[in-house]
Amino acid sequence: MKRGDPAPRILRDLGEFGFIERVRRRFGGPVRPGEIGIGDDGAVLPSPRGKVVLSTDLLVEGTHFDLRYFRPEELGWRALSANLSDLAAMGASPVCYLVALAAPPGAPLRFLEGVFRGMARAARPSGIRLMGGDTCRGEKVVLSLTVMGKVSAGKAATRDGARPGDLLFVTGEPGWSRLGLRLLSGGRPRNPSGWRREAMRRHLTPVARWKEGAAAAKCGAVSAMIDLSDGLLQDLSHLLAPGRMGAVLDEKAFRLSARFRKAAAELKEDPLAAFLAGGEDYELLMAVRPHRYHAFRNAARTFPAGAFPIGVVTRRGGVRVRRADGSWMTGAGLPRGFSHFTRRRD
Amino acid sequence: MKRGDPAPRILRDLGEFGFIERVRRRFGGPVRPGEIGIGDDGAVLPSPRGKVVLSTDLLVEGTHFDLRYFRPEELGWRALSANLSDLAAMGASPVCYLVALAAPPGAPLRFLEGVFRGMARAARPSGIRLMGGDTCRGEKVVLSLTVMGKVSAGKAATRDGARPGDLLFVTGEPGWSRLGLRLLSGGRPRNPSGWRREAMRRHLTPVARWKEGAAAAKCGAVSAMIDLSDGLLQDLSHLLAPGRMGAVLDEKAFRLSARFRKAAAELKEDPLAAFLAGGEDYELLMAVRPHRYHAFRNAARTFPAGAFPIGVVTRRGGVRVRRADGSWMTGAGLPRGFSHFTRRRD
Numbered sequence: 001m002k003r004g005d006p007a008p009r010i011l012r013d014l015g016e017f018g019f020i021e022r023v024r025r026r027f028g029g030p031v032r033p034g035e036i037g038i039g040d041d042g043a044v045l046p047s048p049r050g051k052v053v054l055s056t057d058l059l060v061e062g063t064h065f066d067l068r069y070f071r072p073e074e075l076g077w078r079a080l081s082a083n084l085s086d087l088a089a090m091g092a093s094p095v096c097y098l099v100a101l102a103a104p105p106g107a108p109l110r111f112l113e114g115v116f117r118g119m120a121r122a123a124r125p126s127g128i129r130l131m132g133g134d135t136c137r138g139e140k141v142v143l144s145l146t147v148m149g150k151v152s153a154g155k156a157a158t159r160d161g162a163r164p165g166d167l168l169f170v171t172g173e174p175g176w177s178r179l180g181l182r183l184l185s186g187g188r189p190r191n192p193s194g195w196r197r198e199a200m201r202r203h204l205t206p207v208a209r210w211k212e213g214a215a216a217a218k219c220g221a222v223s224a225m226i227d228l229s230d231g232l233l234q235d236l237s238h239l240l241a242p243g244r245m246g247a248v249l250d251e252k253a254f255r256l257s258a259r260f261r262k263a264a265a266e267l268k269e270d271p272l273a274a275f276l277a278g279g280e281d282y283e284l285l286m287a288v289r290p291h292r293y294h295a296f297r298n299a300a301r302t303f304p305a306g307a308f309p310i311g312v313v314t315r316r317g318g319v320r321v322r323r324a325d326g327s328w329m330t331g332a333g334l335p336r337g338f339s340h341f342t343r344r345r346d
Numbered sequence: 347m348k349r350g351d352p353a354p355r356i357l358r359d360l361g362e363f364g365f366i367e368r369v370r371r372r373f374g375g376p377v378r379p380g381e382i383g384i385g386d387d388g389a390v391l392p393s394p395r396g397k398v399v400l401s402t403d404l405l406v407e408g409t410h411f412d413l414r415y416f417r418p419e420e421l422g423w424r425a426l427s428a429n430l431s432d433l434a435a436m437g438a439s440p441v442c443y444l445v446a447l448a449a450p451p452g453a454p455l456r457f458l459e460g461v462f463r464g465m466a467r468a469a470r471p472s473g474i475r476l477m478g479g480d481t482c483r484g485e486k487v488v489l490s491l492t493v494m495g496k497v498s499a500g501k502a503a504t505r506d507g508a509r510p511g512d513l514l515f516v517t518g519e520p521g522w523s524r525l526g527l528r529l530l531s532g533g534r535p536r537n538p539s540g541w542r543r544e545a546m547r548r549h550l551t552p553v554a555r556w557k558e559g560a561a562a563a564k565c566g567a568v569s570a571m572i573d574l575s576d577g578l579l580q581d582l583s584h585l586l587a588p589g590r591m592g593a594v595l596d597e598k599a600f601r602l603s604a605r606f607r608k609a610a611a612e613l614k615e616d617p618l619a620a621f622l623a624g625g626e627d628y629e630l631l632m633a634v635r636p637h638r639y640h641a642f643r644n645a646a647r648t649f650p651a652g653a654f655p656i657g658v659v660t661r662r663g664g665v666r667v668r669r670a671d672g673s674w675m676t677g678a679g680l681p682r683g684f685s686h687f688t689r690r691r692d
Contacts (some may be wrong), residue, residue, distance in 0.1 A: 034397075036504055041435035041573060042401035042495070044502045047393035051380075054477070055388035056402070056492050058446035060484040089387035100404035100490055131400070138406040144446055144490035146402050149388070156390045158382055227387060 012105040043131035048150035055086035074204040076118025083147040084208035085282040089227040091157040091217020092149030094128035102138030157217040160242040162224035162287035164315040172305040176202035178278030195263035219299035221292030231277040249311035277335035358451040389477035394496035401432035402492040420550040422464025429493040430554030431628040435573040437503040437563020438495030440474035448484030503563040503571040506588040508633035510661040518651040522548035524624030541609035565645035567638030577623040595657035623681035
């Protein structure tokens with residue numbers, strides 16, 4: 001930039017290093033003594049006791065988000081929450097995150113800083129800190145996040161510990177995100193209230209269940225855990241796969257609130273399909289050893305999002321859902337979740 | 347895939363989970379007891395003693411690589427090497443890496459697996475292990491790598507420790523990568539030999555100086571270190587910035603071999619400009635305390651790429667290059683490096 005230019009407006013006005021410095025000043029750190037944050041070749045942190053957990057995610061414009069629906073703050077919030085959710089599913093406490101960003105040189109700074117602001121807001125409750133990253137040119141906006149968390153020795157929760165007889169629980173109320181997506185695809189409502197506001201919030205600014213995840217891993221009763229990103233049934237299949245197990249789910253046990261049912265009805269969505277296959281809820285699915293149920297119940301009392309039973313792991317493969325009217329949904333009769341490459345999200 | 351289909355050929359044939367499983371089997375781990383690798387929500391590793399170093403990089407098709415020049419193995423090799431180079435610049439030893447990949451569903455598996463194979467090859471000498479990642483749909487190929495390394499307590503090398511009087515050294519012979527790029531931009535030669543082969547190798551499959559970086563950080567003589575990705579002068583400016591210092595470089599001290607000069611002449615490139623501003627060499631630039639030079643010299647004897655003096659840090663700002671003929675290059679007379687967003691790479 002030449003002197004006398006107006007305030008920088010697009011990425012090109014600041015250049016790579018100007019942009020990095022601005023992000024460091026506004027959104028970086030805090031960096032504690034002995035640590036190194038944004039601006040060097042890598043982030044340096046003391047090793048936490050126990051184990052480190054690392055997770056990374058790539059968000060591509062047009063695939064993961066549509067800039068017509070998402071405000072930049074929401075995009076940033078959601079990107080970090082999705083990564084915090086991965087830490088939550090391992091039972092890890094958040095430590096730091098790195099952001100790699102590709103954007104066209106003409107990208108408005110207001111947009112880019114909005115993204116970082118959204119991440120900073122989603123970061124605040126857990127105290128996770130931005131400690132580094134990368135920026136480069138790209139035709140589309142691409143955001144890659146990496147999060148580091150820590151777990152006490154031996155306490156990481158994995159996807160592969162479930163056994164037949166384990167009880168299945170979910171936090172919160174999966175399905176809202178799908179309802180939000182459906183609502184938004186008809187155009188973003190102005191000043192939404194009631195179920196509309198709830199559905200939008202759950203889709204645009206989901207809250208990662210890292211408190212729930214850490215408490216669940218610690219209580220010693222959870223045999224397997226995963227976060228719900230591709231839809232409950234799809235993600236459940238990952239918990240069951242290692243032992244070629246199945247599950248029986250019971251609609252009567254599902255938490256489908258009156259507000260949720262109302263939203264689904266207004267949007268002409270099947271509430272059960274939204275609950276079972278919605279995706280992007282970032283709730284946690286847990287398998288709980290039945291003989292340790294009391295320890296789990298005590299831990300679950302501290303969960304801000306609560307924990308609700310949905311069914312049980314079975315030796316017999318396949319997932320069967322017992323409907324409230326006593327009928328069964330199985331196999332091809334089950335609603336389907338999301339998988340990249342093979343199907344388009346509808 | 348239906349049964350009886352031919353072998354999977356494109357990404358869509360395997361789907362997301364099929365692809366991840368294949369990567370895990372072929373390129374993942376090894377995963378040691380108590381660790382968790384590819385396939386869960388995050389990677390889990392024991393905390394190394396001392397400090398962890400994290401770095402992440404985003405590589406976008408069309409910006410960082412041109413699929414016309416790069417074979418997939420080379421792309422993967424180079425992507426991991428660039429990240430290993432960031433660890434090297436912190437004096438960290440490589441521990442593990444994560445790969446997030448966006449690709450169109452029609453992307454050939456041969457291409458994608460070639461990328462992972464290239465990373466695995468570049469990983470072998472240091473023993474760094476693939477422990478996780480993410481895959482998603484995207485119109486263009488985007489590759490995001492995250493590396494974790496470790497340093498003994500207090501030994502991380504940073505960009506901001508240089509002082510006036512410090513001696514400047516580079517490993518290897520920066521500039522080759524630019525010569526390689528120039529050569530390739532005229533069409534990839536078949537069966538190259540001599541300088542052509544060298545230039546291509548340095549551009550397509552650079553070797554990260556992680557051994558040099560770790561030894562340099564350990565010897566206690568290096569006050570600041572950075573890896574050369576944007577060009578020597580550009581990267582040098584980061585070492586000088588914290589103290590608003592400058593440097594005097596001496597062309598007579600530069601290692602510009604006969605082969606290097608020959609390559610530059612054949613490609614009609616100024617060898618000095620290639621050396622000073624070439625970029626993407628992944629050599630290391632180090633500032634060395636003069637009173638600890640002997641400790642550095644002893645460490646440098648173990649450097650596979652060697653270390654060569656180029657000049658000295660000065661209190662006075664600005665970089666001046668004393669040419670072999672006694673004339674000076676300064677200010678706008680210096681060749682320029684690379685910065686995303688502001689200039690196109692030529």
